[in-house]
Amino acid sequence: MQDEIIRLSNISKNYGANETLKNINLYILRNEFLTLLGPSGCGKTTTLRIIGGFEQPTKGEILFEGVNINTLPPFKRRVNTVFQKYALFTHMDVYENIAFGLKIKKLDKKTIENKVTEMLELVNLPGYEKRSVDSLSGGEQQRIAIARALVNEPEVLLLDEPLGALDLKLRKGMQIELKNIQQRTGITFVYVTHDQEEALTMSDTIAVMKNGTIQQIGTPADIYNEPKNAFVADFIGESNIISGTMIEDCLVEFSGHRFECVDKGFGNSEKVDVVIRPEDVKLVDAQEGMIEGIVKSVVFKGVHYEMIILCNNLLWKVHSTVMEPVNSRVGMRILPNDIHTMKKVLDE
Amino acid sequence: MKKRNWIAYPHIVWMAIFVLVPVFIVLYYSIVSISDNGIQLTLKHFARVFEPLYLNVFIRSIELALISTAICLLLGYPAAMILASKNLSKRNMLIVLVIIPMWMNFLARTYAWMTLLERNGLIDTIVKAIGLPPLNIMYTDYAVVLGMVYNFLPFMILPIYSVLSKTNKSVIEAAEDLGATPMVTFKRIVFPLSLPGVMSGITMVFLPAVTTFVISELLGGGQYTLIGNLIQQQFTLTMDWGFGSALSIFLMILILISMGIMSKYEKENEGGGLW
Structure with missing residues (x-):
């Protein structure tokens, strides 16, 4: 004990x-x-x-x-x-x-x-x-x-x-x-x-x-x-919090795309919050990404660049050691393991 | 900063005319004798100060002032603690109550005490009504001490309150956290930290108490001469300005010495009190 x-x-x-x-x-x-x-x-x-x-x-x-x-x-x-x-x-x-x-x-x-x-x-x-x-x-x-x-x-x-x-x-x-x-x-x-x-x-x-x-x-x-x-996701480190829909176990839809993930046990078509850490977004060429967006700003943070990327009317925060110039189109890939889905907190 | 020094000039001029010059005039009168033969330097006024008769007056004055100061401290410290305690909802009102008597004329307050204390006055009437013998403390040392305590108590409460209310509450919690009971916390932490306020309070009560002549004259009936009365008599009755000045200078020296001793304690923890 x-x-x-x-x-x-x-x-x-x-x-x-x-x-x-x-x-x-x-x-x-x-x-x-x-x-x-x-x-x-x-x-x-x-x-x-x-x-x-x-x-x-x-x-x-x-x-x-x-x-x-x-x-x-x-x-x-x-x-x-x-x-x-x-x-x-x-x-x-x-x-x-x-x-x-x-x-x-x-x-x-x-x-x-x-x-x-x-x-x-x-x-x-x-x-x-x-x-x-x-x-x-x-x-x-x-x-x-x-x-x-x-x-x-x-x-x-x-x-x-x-x-x-x-x-x-x-x-x-x-x-x-x-x-x-x-x-x-x-x-x-x-x-x-x-x-x-x-x-x-x-x-x-x-x-x-x-x-x-x-x-x-x-x-x-x-x-x-x-x-x-x-709340916890946002308080512990930086994160992108996006509204999404759980299509079925291990499949979630947000930003107009269906992503594979590892979370189970939600109801089908249940609304969820999707949390993605800025460092878990991989930037690739526009056509190779799961979703694509336009770089709106770049800030040098020392170890990495912090880029704000507009994608489907949502602003994403992305950390990368490679800088993409402002106004360029980029593709974004996210691994199943890096997608965290959680029940929506209703009252706030 | 340096450019604005001229702002202080009016104050310096004021102090020079109304403090420094008079002190030197007093000093002058105390060391000369004026007679038909002209003006001569002399120490005879100071010699008289040390006659037993007058030394006794000094001792009595200091004794009564010390007693009053001690009573003020015993009454004032708990009062200041209550005022500074954190759960007090009517704090401002209570502080005003402490200060209000000071808005009234000093003489009026002392005359009021005369009416209260006199034979068949309010206090004796009440005491008799509950079957006790009359106090008859008018024109005694008790009345003088009572008058001093009443008039000077706020000057003890306020500086102590000021220091206590500024004491960091977490310091007190830290002491309790380290195992100190409330008694030990008071003895080892709260009281030592409030010493600057206590010192200010003692100075601010002792000084006016040792020099007062109104309280002793009105409540002591003039039969108990204090140093303040003695000095007053030299200037208004016997017209012996030389002796009166010597008494004043001697008193001033006593006060300077005692303030010097006080400030030694106070220096360690500056910023307390009203000075």
């Missing part, structure tokens, strides 16, 4: 008339890196705060190792949090910040010193003990915040968009460092972000959220390759 450490069971949270979370069900395994991913306002931070104990769910149960902890105050929970803006204690130096939790546990001075030194090495800031918090850069403050939480050896570490305030390069470096720390310490990480790339890079499991509900839970590869609906 899988070793489950936290379970959210039918969790709802209302602020007045606002339903921030609607019936969230989620379990977190020991030692896994789970990411709550979604746009701002989707409820991911609220979910994290419920696990941390800073918010009470309106309905539902939160279980820690099978025991209900709904009413347990934050200071009694065996989880620690890295806050969005670090929330370091500005009236203390680095050492005192990291030692705060240990002093409360009344460990002896020598042990505290050793643990703090060890932590500063783990986050690559050895010798920073006596620095004042204000003198540190954003990236350094971030590491201190992580060290301050980790030094308590929590069962679960909660991270609320911890890299949000850092610049791109620093963020990428910290992503890898965080993943390393997680693997070395074996602590369960629950990570909140709106950055899909960050989620894909670091996570073992991703839960995609929208409007207070979980849209899909799965490994990064699952979520990227087999998005459950158009």
Whole structure:
């Protein structure tokens, strides 16, 4: 059996008339890196705060190792949090910040010193003990915040968009460092972000959220390759979302053409959303394509060109390492495996 | 920036005429003796300041001001905390309630307390009505301290409130997250972070309290002389301007020293309070 450490069971949270979370069900395994991913306002931070104990769910149960902890105050929970803006204690130096939790546990001075030194090495800031918090850069403050939480050896570490305030390069470096720390310490990480790339890079499991509900839970590869609906597809990476009709199993019609695909189980002639990643469209000569279109614009993106192609009154986004000039006619081919069909989401 | 320096000139001129010049005039009077023989430099006024009689007045004034400041802090800090708490729906109204007494004339407020406190006044009537012996605190130290606390309490509440309301809530959550109970969080995080506001509050209550002469005269009945009364008497009754000036300068030095000590604490965490 899988070793489950936290379970959210039918969790709802209302602020007045606002339903921030609607019936969230989620379990977190020991030692896994789970990411709550979604746009701002989707409820991911609220979910994290419920696990941390800073918010009470309106309905539902939160279980820690099978025991209900709904009413347990934050200071009694065996989880620690890295806050969005670090929330370091500005009236203390680095050492005192990291030692705060240990002093409360009344460990002896020598042990505290050793643990703090060890932590500063783990986050690559050895010798920073006596620095004042204000003198540190954003990236350094971030590491201190992580060290301050980790030094308590929590069962679960909660991270609320911890890299949000850092610049791109620093963020990428910290992503890898965080993943390393997680693997070395074996602590369960629950990570909140709106950055899909960050989620894909670091996570073992991703839960995609929208409007207070979980849209899909799965490994990064699952979520990227087999998005459950158009929202997930669009949020995780770029995609073309086209309305189509499922003719029969493994045959879908869109853009005036019937494509072979690998999806089954829809009703015959059922309306579906078809999702195709920009990098999965192969550009060929006009007459060789399954469908054809006219290149409307080309943008150089570094590794590839991004082209917008008008085809059957729809604009397609296509990534290719070969540039086709604007206004040229091109053919497009799509492999059966790269066509993802999904049920239409009706209400929006 | 440099081009606009002239904007400050009117202020500098104003300060020079109405602050610097008077200070030097006071200083002048404190170190000369004017008699029929002309004007002579002297330290005799300052020598009088150190006579036990007058030193005692200083000590008494500082004592009463310290007591008032301490009471203001004990009452003001919880009040500021309530005002700064996040779930307060009528915050603005409560803040106005704190400030409203300051819109009224200082003398009128103090006279009002006289009517409340006097023998057979409102307070004693109520106390007697519930069967307790009358308080009779009019013209005692209690009345003076009461007057000081009442008049200066807003100056304690507002700077502390200002710092507390700016405290990042997630810092408090972080402390709880790291295992601190609400008591420990207050002791180790909230209070230390609010020290700049506390320092401002203490300064803003202690200074007017140590120099007041209206409160002690009206509520103390003039029989309990404070330093403010003593100075006032030198200028209005005994016409001993030299001694009055020496007292003022000595008080000024005391205040400068205490402010110097305060600002040492405040420097560590700047930006708090109303200064």
